[in-house]
Amino acid sequence: xxxxxxxxxxxxxxxxxxxxxxxxxxxxxxxxxxxxxxxxxxxxxxxxxxxxxxxxxxxxxxxxxxxxxxxxxxxxxxxxxxxxxxxxxxxxxxxxxxxxxxxxxxxxxxxxxxxxxxxxxxxxxxxxxxxxxxxxxxxxxxxxxxxxxxxxxxxxxxxxxxxxxxxxxxxxxxxxxxxxxxxxxxxxxxxxxxxxxx
Amino acid sequence: xxxxxxxxxxxxxxxxxxxxxxxxxxxxxxxxxxxxxxxxxxxxxxxxxxxxxxxxxxxxxxxxxxxxxxxxxxxxxxxxxxxxxxxxxxxxxxxxxxxxxxxxxxxxxxxxxxxxxxxxxxxxxxxxxxxxxxxxxxxxxxxxxxxxxxxxxxxxxxxxxxxxxxxxxxxxxxxxxxxxxxxxxxxxxxxxxxxxxx
DNA sequence: TTGAGTACGTGAAATTTATCACATACTCTT
DNA sequence: AAGAGTATGTGATAAATTTCACGTACTCAA
Numbered sequence: 001x002x003x004x005x006x007x008x009x010x011x012x013x014x015x016x017x018x019x020x021x022x023x024x025x026x027x028x029x030x031x032x033x034x035x036x037x038x039x040x041x042x043x044x045x046x047x048x049x050x051x052x053x054x055x056x057x058x059x060x061x062x063x064x065x066x067x068x069x070x071x072x073x074x075x076x077x078x079x080x081x082x083x084x085x086x087x088x089x090x091x092x093x094x095x096x097x098x099x100x101x102x103x104x105x106x107x108x109x110x111x112x113x114x115x116x117x118x119x120x121x122x123x124x125x126x127x128x129x130x131x132x133x134x135x136x137x138x139x140x141x142x143x144x145x146x147x148x149x150x151x152x153x154x155x156x157x158x159x160x161x162x163x164x165x166x167x168x169x170x171x172x173x174x175x176x177x178x179x180x181x182x183x184x185x186x187x188x189x190x191x192x193x194x195x196x197x198x
Numbered sequence: 199x200x201x202x203x204x205x206x207x208x209x210x211x212x213x214x215x216x217x218x219x220x221x222x223x224x225x226x227x228x229x230x231x232x233x234x235x236x237x238x239x240x241x242x243x244x245x246x247x248x249x250x251x252x253x254x255x256x257x258x259x260x261x262x263x264x265x266x267x268x269x270x271x272x273x274x275x276x277x278x279x280x281x282x283x284x285x286x287x288x289x290x291x292x293x294x295x296x297x298x299x300x301x302x303x304x305x306x307x308x309x310x311x312x313x314x315x316x317x318x319x320x321x322x323x324x325x326x327x328x329x330x331x332x333x334x335x336x337x338x339x340x341x342x343x344x345x346x347x348x349x350x351x352x353x354x355x356x357x358x359x360x361x362x363x364x365x366x367x368x369x370x371x372x373x374x375x376x377x378x379x380x381x382x383x384x385x386x387x388x389x390x391x392x393x394x395x396x
Numbered sequence: 397t398t399g400a401g402t403a404c405g406t407g408a409a410a411t412t413t414a415t416c417a418c419a420t421a422c423t424c425t426t
Numbered sequence: 427a428a429g430a431g432t433a434t435g436t437g438a439t440a441a442a443t444t445t446c447a448c449g450t451a452c453t454c455a456a
Binding site: 248 | 447452453
């Protein structure tokens with residue numbers, strides 16, 4: 001759905017009013033049938049014989065993805081990757097505001113990055129409650145990850161995007177998405193190796 | 199398989215000789231049956247009644263994933279994310295050496311980052327051939343992505359890890375993995391929204 | 397040497413996901 | 427007003443993936 005929303009953004013910018021699943025298929029690479037099935041899962045957004053209204057569908061997708069409202073996000077771990085994400089404009093465009101940044105390293109605490117002052121992890125729970133943060137991005141080292149997520153859960157966070165290369169335990173009802181760069185690269189090296197042999 | 203390999207690394211460090219699918223299941227979160235099926239797809243690595251040899255299985259997985267040899271990697275796009283990846287030690291540990299970094303921005307060309315001198319994209323093809331690079335990591339803006347991948351393909355690159363939020367076209371035989379951060383975050387905000395309603 | 401315990405590998409079943417194909421519904425031209 | 431053209435939504439089907447359950451094979455103790 002994210003991909004569809006992004007594609008619709010481009011189409012809207014070029015002034016298209018209506019779009020078919022066939023056209024979406026061309027641009028996104030998914031099959032037309034797949035796209036229709038995906039969209040029909042959430043409602044009847046299209047008109048037969050016509051297609052989907054670009055603006056209408058954008059609104060629907062925004063609502064489905066939950067990006068029709070602003071989310072406050074906490075970022076924990078201001079290493080290289082954390083800094084990159086702080087500076088990443090894509091989040092803001094999608095309605096995600098990084099409202100606070102935390103780190104355990106005393107040398108980093110107090111410094112200002114992309115307009116945010118880095119705070120100590122000890123203040124995490126208090127600040128999460130204060131700012132009404134419901135979503136966290138974790139770019140901590142693997143060793144610290146489980147400890148940090150425990151405090152996040154205790155503070156009432158319900159969704160976490162985890163970059164630490166470790167599977168985290170969290171109670172039912174806390175959604176965790178893992179982004180693991182080594183998995184991606186290893187998948188590529190695997191397919192390169194395979195081709196060497198055949 | 200990547201996850202299994204990483205887990206085995208931890209087990210090896212703590213001195214374990216042999217490991218069962220049940221134990222792997224506890225640590226990785228996959229079911230034991232799933233793990234056995236995955237591993238059996240590639241060969242008979244375990245011994246019935248005993249389990250898998252930690253060191254033996256590590257070797258097998260390294261070979262399967264292709265990380266038993268060193269890969270030279272090119273990084274294109276030295277923005278915030280590119281810099282973060284250059285500094286990321288995980289790649290090196292897995293046998294990936296970032297051998298060259300490229301950017302189109304004249305202000306960045308010539309600067310040194312993590313021991314590498316940034317080169318202009320115009321030199322890409324020549325350097326790829328010279329260094330025998332087969333794998334590229336793209337952290338360019340979305341607009342430049344398709345153009346860059348075309349030159350990469352022309353230069354003989356066969357696998358690309360793409361961070362630009364755009365689906366790229368490449369000929370058969372060139373493997374592309376996409377990492378799209380907005381998809382991950384939108385998935386989380388979607389599940390948060392769902393819970394609001396129910 | 398035998399029996400109890402352990403744990404892999406794998407057919408079979410169940411579940412999930414993707415594709416096909418077409419009835420339905422809309423538009424536009426003549 | 428009718429017919430040709432377009433494109434959705436969805437049953438039916440196919441493919442892929444996951445889970446179940448158990449035969450087989452190994453270890454260890456008595």
